[in-house]
Amino acid sequence: MSKTIPIFLTLILLSFFISVMSTEPMIDDDNDIEELLAVDAEEEGNQQQGNELKSSQEATTLTKAQRIVLELSNERIKDVLDGNEYVLVLGYAPWCGRSAELMPRFAEAATTLKEMGSPVLMAKLDAERYPNAASGLGIKGFPTLLLFVNGSSQSYTGGFTSEEIVIWVRKRTAVPIIRLASVPEAEKFMGKYQMFAVGLFGKFEGDKYEEFTKAAVADNEIQFAETSSTEIAEVLFPDRNAKDIFLGLVKSEPEKYVRFDDAFEKEKMLEFLEYNKFPLVTVMTEMNSVKIHSSPLKLQVIIFAEEDDFKNLILLLQNVARKFQSKIMFIYVDIAEENLAKPFLTLFGLEESDKTVVVAFDNKRSSKYLLESDPTPSNLEKNATVQTVVGRTFSDLVLKSPQNVLLEVHTPWCINCESTSKQVEKLAKHFKGLDDLIIARIDASSNEHQELQVDEFPSLLFYPSGNKSNPIKLPTKSSSKELAALVKKYLRAEVRGISTDDQTTKDEL
Ligand SMILES: *[C@@H]1O[C@H](CO)[C@@H](O)[C@H](O)[C@H]1NC(C)=O
Ligand SMILES: *[C@@H]1O[C@H](CO)[C@@H](O)[C@H](O)[C@H]1NC(C)=O
Ligand SMILES: *[C@@H]1O[C@H](CO)[C@@H](O)[C@H](O)[C@H]1NC(C)=O
Numbered sequence: 001m002s003k004t005i006p007i008f009l010t011l012i013l014l015s016f017f018i019s020v021m022s023t024e025p026m027i028d029d030d031n032d033i034e035e036l037l038a039v040d041a042e043e044e045g046n047q048q049q050g051n052e053l054k055s056s057q058e059a060t061t062l063t064k065a066q067r068i069v070l071e072l073s074n075e076r077i078k079d080v081l082d083g084n085e086y087v088l089v090l091g092y093a094p095w096c097g098r099s100a101e102l103m104p105r106f107a108e109a110a111t112t113l114k115e116m117g118s119p120v121l122m123a124k125l126d127a128e129r130y131p132n133a134a135s136g137l138g139i140k141g142f143p144t145l146l147l148f149v150n151g152s153s154q155s156y157t158g159g160f161t162s163e164e165i166v167i168w169v170r171k172r173t174a175v176p177i178i179r180l181a182s183v184p185e186a187e188k189f190m191g192k193y194q195m196f197a198v199g200l201f202g203k204f205e206g207d208k209y210e211e212f213t214k215a216a217v218a219d220n221e222i223q224f225a226e227t228s229s230t231e232i233a234e235v236l237f238p239d240r241n242a243k244d245i246f247l248g249l250v251k252s253e254p255e256k257y258v259r260f261d262d263a264f265e266k267e268k269m270l271e272f273l274e275y276n277k278f279p280l281v282t283v284m285t286e287m288n289s290v291k292i293h294s295s296p297l298k299l300q301v302i303i304f305a306e307e308d309d310f311k312n313l314i315l316l317l318q319n320v321a322r323k324f325q326s327k328i329m330f331i332y333v334d335i336a337e338e339n340l341a342k343p344f345l346t347l348f349g350l351e352e353s354d355k356t357v358v359v360a361f362d363n364k365r366s367s368k369y370l371l372e373s374d375p376t377p378s379n380l381e382k383n384a385t386v387q388t389v390v391g392r393t394f395s396d397l398v399l400k401s402p403q404n405v406l407l408e409v410h411t412p413w414c415i416n417c418e419s420t421s422k423q424v425e426k427l428a429k430h431f432k433g434l435d436d437l438i439i440a441r442i443d444a445s446s447n448e449h450q451e452l453q454v455d456e457f458p459s460l461l462f463y464p465s466g467n468k469s470n471p472i473k474l475p476t477k478s479s480s481k482e483l484a485a486l487v488k489k490y491l492r493a494e495v496r497g498i499s500t501d502d503q504t505t506k507d508e509l
Pocket of ligand 1: 085149150
């Protein structure tokens with residue numbers, strides 16, 4: 001481990017951003033290519049019909065009627081952008097796996113929008129084939145989505161499922177709120193959206209309603225619905241606790257209903273949605289990683305596991321997550337997804353892990369934690385056993401905490417650090433569940449504190465709870481057993497009367 005945590009987190013964020021915007025060729029898997037070809041083939045057919053008209057003007061008119069994804073070329077771009085009030089352009093590259101992933105969703109969104117009578121023309125541009133046209137439009141990475149309104153572009157800020165594309169486009173080009181006037185309409189609406197916000201207003205006017213409308217436009221990914229009928233509201237959001245004005249969020253997952261209890265102001269509503277829109281456990285994908293990292297929920301617990309192991313864990317995780325709703329975000333990453341998993345696992349030196357790994361980030365305090373025991377509910381709720389301390393948190397976690405602290409001081413390059421780290425991890429396992437002992441480590445190459453003076457790496461320091469200014473140095477060359485015995489001795493000296501034996505002998509060292 002190395003570097004300070006803030007830099008690390010920035011790097012992670014950056015690497016996610018870069019990986020989404022990457023212009024470097026990546027290896028497509030066959031499915032992606034097949035999907036891409038399928039979409040292209042479908043569209044070639046449509047294009048051929050267009051070409052027969054031999055006039056780009058007519059072609060545009062035709063595709064406008066058909067509302068399918070139009071393939072742009074150098075010659076067509078100007079006509080298309082000039083001739084249509086709204087054009088959503090997807091800039092892609094044929095070799096780009098993420099483009100291939102997005103393309104079928106884009107086509108699906110185009111079909112849905114067409115069915116809804118949307119005025120948007122959906123188009124795509126092969127930026128590899130037409131690099132000048134692409135850079136002229138402002139397409140720099142792949143995939144890029146841009147909305148052109150009367151020829152001027154705005155960046156796309158929505159999500160990347162077909163439903164999210166449809167919602168975002170409708171917010172920008174049509175009515176942002178769907179008004180529901182009957183129970184069957186409401187039932188149909190519910191069947192269509194994975195997630196929606198529902199507002200109940202006696203009359204569609206007044207300050208509160210206006211704030212609601214503003215929030216609906218400003219939000220980027222949630223479909224808003226409104227109704228003035230309590231009966232319809234009851235269908236959409238049962239047990240509202242009858243109120244004449246109401247806002248709630250409905251999701252397709254075990255934690256289905258969340259009600260808004262704050263003042264009806266745009267910013268407060270948006271904040272409520274931001275904090276509550278994620279499911280109990282969010283599955284991280286290339287497409288939503290940026291969204292996860294930009295969430296205002298700064299406490300994040302990430303579970304890395306094989307898909308089958310995750311299936312066994314999901315109920316348990318949901319139960320834990322429910323307790324920390326809108327406070328801690330629970331995220332699952334398939335350990336096989338190297339691009340997603342590796343940057344995190346590297347932080348903890350666990351790149352090669354094929355076991356379930358649970359880590360936590362407190363992005364407010366810039367701390368990271370590793371859960372080194374089995375992911376059971378009580379272990380998940382407890383803080384990780386080996387805590388990572390940085391310069392800024394040294395005072396709070398080591399000097400001011402009421403517990404005894406065993407601190408491992410290491411650097412990325414020191415010769416015996418790795419074996420000492422392993423021993424400390426064993427000790428952490430051995431002493432697990434002991435409330436008066438914190439086991440922590442600090443990377444001295446990138447963290448400083450005036451109270452932390454060591455002359456060799458690695459160093460193991462025991463900070464007695466009653467005498468934090470006089471840490472005791474432990475011999476790092478000792479065996480785990482000897483170290484455990486020493487720690488026990490110091491703990492006994494510190495807190496007379498508490499026997500550590502019965503609690504701590506369960507794990508063999
Ligand atoms: C686009 O231009 C047309 C014609 O000038 C105008 O009527 C329309 O309001 C414009 N659309 C937007 C969204 O500004
Ligand atoms: C972890 O510990 C910190 C302080 O050490 C505390 O504020 C936080 O609530 C703990 N988290 C959990 C999930 O218990
Ligand atoms: C703290 O430790 C120092 C050095 O071991 C010792 O001299 C001192 O008496 C201790 N103070 C307390 C309050 O135990």
